[in-house]
Amino acid sequence: MSVNGAYFLLFLLISAVFYYAAPKKIRWFVLLCASVTFYLLNGIKAGLYLLATALFTYLASLLLGKKPSVADGEDPASVKKRDKRRKRAILAPALIINFSVLGVLKYGGFFVTTVNTLIGRTAIPLPSFILPLGISFYIFQTSAYLIDTAKGKYPPEKNPLKYLLFVCWFPQMVQGPINRFDLLSGQLYAGSPLDWENIRTGLLRMIFGILKKAAVADALAPFVADVYSNYQSRSGGVILLGAALYCLQLYCDFSGGIDLLCGASQLFGIKMSENFRQPYFSTSLADFWRRWHISLGEWMKDYLFYPIALSKRFAKITKFAKKHMSPGSAKRVTPCIATFIVFLAVGIWQGPGWQNIAYGIWNGTLMSLGLIWAPVGARIRKRLNGRTAAVPLLIWGIIRTNVIVVIGRYFSNSSSLTQAFTMLGRTFSFAPSGDPKYTLAAYFDTFMTVRLAVACGLLIFISALKEKGIDPIESFCRKKWYVQFAVLSVCLVIIVIGIYANSNYVPISYVYENV
């Protein structure tokens, strides 16, 4: 069942009615039934993979969360040490197995193709694995849970069905966010009563998300798809426009989907983690990665960056570095390496393909260089601070960051590394169009251009409000009732007539739905 269709809305309505009608104690069970139904409708085989991961991580977490048995008179320090060793012996293989499932299913084909290319013939037959819905998200989510229970952050969930609900809570399955157990589970199991404010916020957020996807992302998709498929005959300027508009498309697609699904979750009184914070207002690449796909960034920070950066091995590297360079510089060596590794992982996470690895390298390199540049930049800003350079600096930061982001999209949306470099080459060499019949007007007639301009204008306005700390939903709900009715009517007319009732509108699946 596609979350873009009317059936999903019907599913939400029925689930919500059952949820609020059920007695408080079993409401979580209603959510579980809804989530399992939702997931199985997307494929029974995928459901089995999910069930296997859930069962495996459930059992592993129980082992990890077990209190150590203390022998009489045993020293607490040695108990701790023994327990730590025991936990490591379970956690490491558990994580390896968990990530291997993702590795094989998602990257198996890529690995085999690469090996075959290196050998020069089809030595290994190309496997065909299904990619269960949301696997890139739930593997990370369950791995975080394993690590947390190993650390003793919270006790493992004893009820296997309750744990399953945490793993397969349906709004998070399509494209995240990657939720944390301590933040999500309480809400899932609480069986919160009907609060009309949740319904209001949820519905408004869903409307916003549906419109972002349909009015902007899906409107831009044909143009962008054409540029990326026919890059060899598109002019350099058109390729640049394609990459830039892809940034807009991806934002509206991904954040639109998140808004729809977070809104859906909110209908049940369940708030999921935020994933976006006006990313195109970022003033540096570091700032961008704190605003874009936040739940992935946070996961990387908590479960990859800090463990690496604070590891004993890296401490040794810092010690070594201090011997050969100034203390200030030496301090930055391990964070740089760790940052690079994190972004390499982010690139690999995007999907199989050398172009995604290149994407990771692009971001990792610039982020690491940014760390090295940071003190220099701070000194410059201090000197300019207080003067009228503040706004120009801001604008410069935003432009610079967006240029870096756009260049990154040459890689992440291409289907091969060669394609990415060809596209970059054509852009920087101002290559002319190789197809005399191609016109921009074919994709952007008057109606489309006006539509996009209005939609983007509203998007920028709402984003600016959020940037200023104003909650647009709250602000909207304080307006006079007839203003709200008018705006709602316009939005719902567009949604009903232009989207749900319109057989000509075929929604494209979310970019991150198949990741």
Added chain:
Amino acid sequence: MNAKKWFLMFISALLFAVLCWIGLNVAVDPFNAFGDPVMDWGGYTQTLNPRNSKVTYVTKNFDKFDSYVIGSSNAASYLPETLNKSFGGSFYNMFHYGSDTAYDVKLVKYLTENDDVKRIFLVLGMSEANHVRKNSGDLNDKENYRVTGESPLSYYAAFAFASPGHAFKKLKARSEDEELPKKADVFIQESGCYDKRIRDAEAIGTLEEYMQLHSDDFPAANSKSELARIDECLNDVAEIKRLCDISGTTLTVVFTPVYIEQLELFTDESIDRLFSGLANITDYRNYSVSPISFDARYFYDLTHTRNATADMVIGAEAGEKDIYLPEHFGYEFSSSKIYSAAEMKNTAKDAICSRQAVRVPVLLYHNTNDNSKQSTTNIHSDELRRQIKLIKDNGYQFVSLEDVKNYVYRGIPLPEYPVLLTFDDGYSSNYSTAYPIIKEEGAKATVFMIGCSAGKNTYKDTGKKMIPHFSIEEAVEMSQSGYVSIQSHTFDMHQYKKFEENTPARTSANRFKEESMDEYYNAVNSDIDLQNTLFTDGGLDEPYAFSFPKGKVNKTADAILVSRGYVFTFSTDKSRVNEIAPGLGQSLVDLGRYTVSSNTTDKQLLDYLAMNG
């Protein structure tokens, strides 16, 4: 406002949105389910779904119609205009896409039970006995509930909750619509027929040329099969007869003309079974096989006849005397008299072999002024007289436009070697010099005059000198003599750029690049109006022949001219073979002409005549 009240407001807004959706579908009504209340664009709705739209339309207008044509697109060319003239009454053509005699039964039942129907004109073709069009289940195949018996609620709900895409498509088509038929709008709502203004005015020459142009539409049959649903078709016709008998409606059944390759797709045995089976149910005339079945020019493709062809069937049915009818056209079938397909085919083949193509060469002159030098556009009178004598001595006979028209429309034979003599522009010398010669030599001629130049020797209002043109009075004198026909070379679409104040100058009847189709349509129509006024005010009949300025022919102008009643249009294409097919008005469109200049040798002249002989 608390959140609960907000939710109620949200529900209201949602209901409002749904009402807008329904409202859009009802107001725009692309399928004419609701009577197309706002746009009333039957041409569009019937193109999209003729079955549904036509029933809605006639139901609203039962008081206007008392007779109906029933059939598939085989019946499309049976025009109410012709039927009304021949049979009286007020016809509507209910034809639908794809054959479906079971639907035809339901339709006749509905019509005869709800309207006082004088006559049902049932048109059958091979397809009625061979297949039923599959209903796709889409809204453009959905039939009207009044005919099918579906509950009105489910019918209206299906259209009320249709995808808004259909409504948007209709609105977009409306913004792009033009006067002449476009792909989205091919019907004429008031008659139920196709708008064939363009194809009714397409130039038709020799059969070979036509087959080359339309070879894809007339593929040769490469296998034979049995007709697949003879019994079902016959049962349905019997039921239609029974319904007509009950309601006191006259049933006329015709088997429409069929192109030979369509016939050859089926075995003679199954065709004979169909024809004889039909004869046992009702008397009817069978027009399927006749000499025209071997002449593709009378058809658009294997199964669809031209309007002119159907006009002949109607004329034959009504016993019209003064029209052209092919030989052996319409065999009377009854339970006591049937003909076999083989017999009909052989008779038709024999008739074809003994046919001779009629071709009419056309000569074009301009100025005939003895006081100016001879040139490409000026011939001296003695040369003109000598040429006229030469032509007569070589066995050719001058004919008038009326003579050619009578051959095509009334079948009155032309002489063996006819020739048309024409003069363009309307110069005074034609009156002073050529006209006397034509009278003396007993020839016939047509002069195409430029309306705005009549009686002038200066260019319009500019006072700039030009070759003098004869006046309307002189035109009337020539016309009344019976030797000269006065026709149109446009009123003011042959402008002279150097003298012309308007820019761009309209030097021909072609559309300007920057002119929209509708602007052009209006320009041509107003030129025709001005010419008509000039002629009728002066005492001449309205022109029905047109020669294109500079010989620049265009299809759109032809369509407009023919729809305004013009019968002939002429170019200056000397290589064109003017083969005239009886019964086909299109063979009088874009006739070619040989421009006679001072350099024209006798040999060239006679060669041209021979080419067209």
